[in-house]
Amino acid sequence: MTTLRLRVAAAFAITACLVAGCSSSSDSGDTGGEAGGTYTIWDPYPQFDGSSDWVKLLTRCGTDAGVTVERTGYDTTDLTSKALLAAQQGNSPDVLIVDNPVVSTLADAGVLTTTDELKVDTSAIEPNLLAAGQIGGEAYGIPIGANTLALYYNKAVLDKAGVDPAAIKDWAALTAALEKVKASGKKGITFSAIGTEEGSFQFLPWFWGSGANLTQLDSAQGIAALELWNGWVKSGYAPNSVLNNTQTTSWQEFATGDFAFSENGTWQLANAKKTGFEYGIIPIPSQAGGTAPAPTGGEFVTAPVQAETGRYAVTEKLIGCLTSADNAYTTDTTLSYIAATEAVQQKQVAANEELKVWVDAVKAAKGRTSDDLGTKYPKISQPMWTAFQTALSGSASPADALKTAQTTAAAATK
Template sequence: MRRGIAASALVAALAVSLAACGSSGSSSSTAGNGPVTITYWDTSNATNEAPTYMDLAKKFEAANPNIKVNFVNVPFDSAQNKLQTAMGSKGAPDVFRSEVGWTAAFAKAGYLTPLDGTPALADSAAFQPSLLKQASYQGKTYGVPLVTDTLGLLYNKALFAKAGITAAPTTWDELKADAATLKDKTGVDGFEMRAGDGYYAMPLLFGEGTDMVNTAAKKITINSPQAAAAVETYKSLFTAPGTVKADLTSDGYAHMMDAFTTGKVAAIINGPWEITNIYQGSAFTDKTNLGIAAVPAGSAGKPGAPTGGHNIAVYAGSDAAHQAASEKFAAFMTSATSQTEIAQKNSTLPTRSDAYTPALTADPGIAGFQAILPVAQPRPELPEYSSLFASIGTNLGKILQNQESTQAGLDSTAADYTKLLPGFGK
């Protein structure tokens, strides 16, 4: 899951123990026959999501009086580096919320314990197989899928209707045509795209039948003709009539979301993690005004979007007692009941079918994203995959500012990938 907004000052308030005597890191101890205290690093948004996870941790404690939870909220943007540092030295949490792209990398480094055959994966058959695959590395499962997400086309139904548009666009050319119509008929910008962020450009790559790399062939494909065509289409989404020019400022994401939630732009590409914020906007006091469709398709003829989300992972450096308690905690947090509660309060997508209750799917945001999950593409089993986004994001920014050509920018990215993936060819 990608986020463009920083965690608020509430992080400081949430970085406290649920237990009266919990300590930071996996060094928390058991006194005699007293309770085991496990440290859990939560990487969700402190304002909109963390309170739900904190409530669940309290419920877990109530159901398991011999286990206490030291709940620490860590800002998502800095969590990967903090986890890497902590697990490589000391102070690592016993259990934590891991972005799907981190799991394989941490497993490769030996930081995670396999969960196959443990209480954490007792309900493995209930989870979507593709999501369990994303939590795996070299045949072993190192995380329990907690929430999933993907990117979709989010649009303002009222503005589309005012412009006489009766259905969401299914191709990028249709999207550009609709953007022009929306601007002409309503005076509102038709479409805005997150600029200079490789994750948001993935639907363009998938739409041309390619990816940043071909893992099976061990080949770098980011500078292929298909990728160049994808980026040319991406560039056009910022310059076509009715589209918003590229906002590469540090507040670009916030500007896009403010424009959409207040009805100043009719459509964007984003994920389910923003649903609760969207519902708070003046343009969506009526939740049914939010339209959700699959991302448009490219020349390959099929839409495709990245699969994101988070797993619960257990630190391999904890002792047996803390690992056992952490496995129980992972099972509780990913149970059908817990996932339904998380989805109801945070508008995120469960990873198991039995969590999609009728009450949950009555939410148009949840139902809308559930419907487009089939076009989401799981990430390959490549520990370095999440690290690939940095270079492509930087070079997309340069391409959008005409500081380098499309091909030069992609060639520069490919050169960076060669350093990250020495076994891959071009």
């Protein structure tokens, strides 16, 4: 195998010479450990280019640590497999910023160092946020910030229907409100029930809000949650397009001004101001009343394992710089996230009163991989999204769909 690889590599090199000219040496991927040197950072923010605050921050942190930072922004859905492939080839970046449910997968693969190994201080981080990156008592990264879900509402639509948003404290009240909205000629609620992790993310507040647990998808509570969604779609309170909606699509629907509610995230705040109508935000109600736990979104700053452990000292400085109070404040403002530490959260609320409801929502939120689910979560999430897709498209009843999902999930997590 090695000889084959060598031969292939040689053949490759010859051909590469044809194109690039043999004199040109490789200019990337070299993570040699000389002092100073180049440190690589991968993040899932391709929307930020070299002129953005985010990239400037990375460069500054590198300069402070006395090294050059080479930053790459990848599409978030590609980043997991890319990080795994890179680790397999012994070419992991020094700092990797990934979506929080991925942390446990990468940790399980042995790709990430623990925060203890790296001597990073996590004491100030809110425990419910840190939990998404903890497996077996070890933390594998630091949240850069957090976001979660709540219900945006359109004031004019609710006024016309005679609904008081402050009175919506449980599912029954919400469904009743949707009925009134429909009767007044407007549309009820829009969300994203797409067959990907994004859909699971949106389903979880209802699932958890019923008291259901991810280890038992077809419990009576779980079925009640799916029946809630299913009832809305069947009664026309929610559009059929939710089945194919991403969170952006569902936001666009809300932005038309026709919908009363939209289940959406912290990151839409900036867009909400652009809609041109008055809006408000309420927490997602649970079945019995009160605020339902919504899943935490947002990325973790992690440090992949390196062959040369000498690099960790600088990596620690970089991570410390990225997550320091001042920088976290800037970053979370740019991303429209809520900070992961109490102190910075207060600073955010002081600067913008509107964030209060979101800070509360983040405090009540829960990591998807928490409860020590870790890498079991993806194996449960996929059957779960298949279940709500099956039920909402009318192929099976909510109970049957969840029963099938539970069988699949149980077999996969055994």
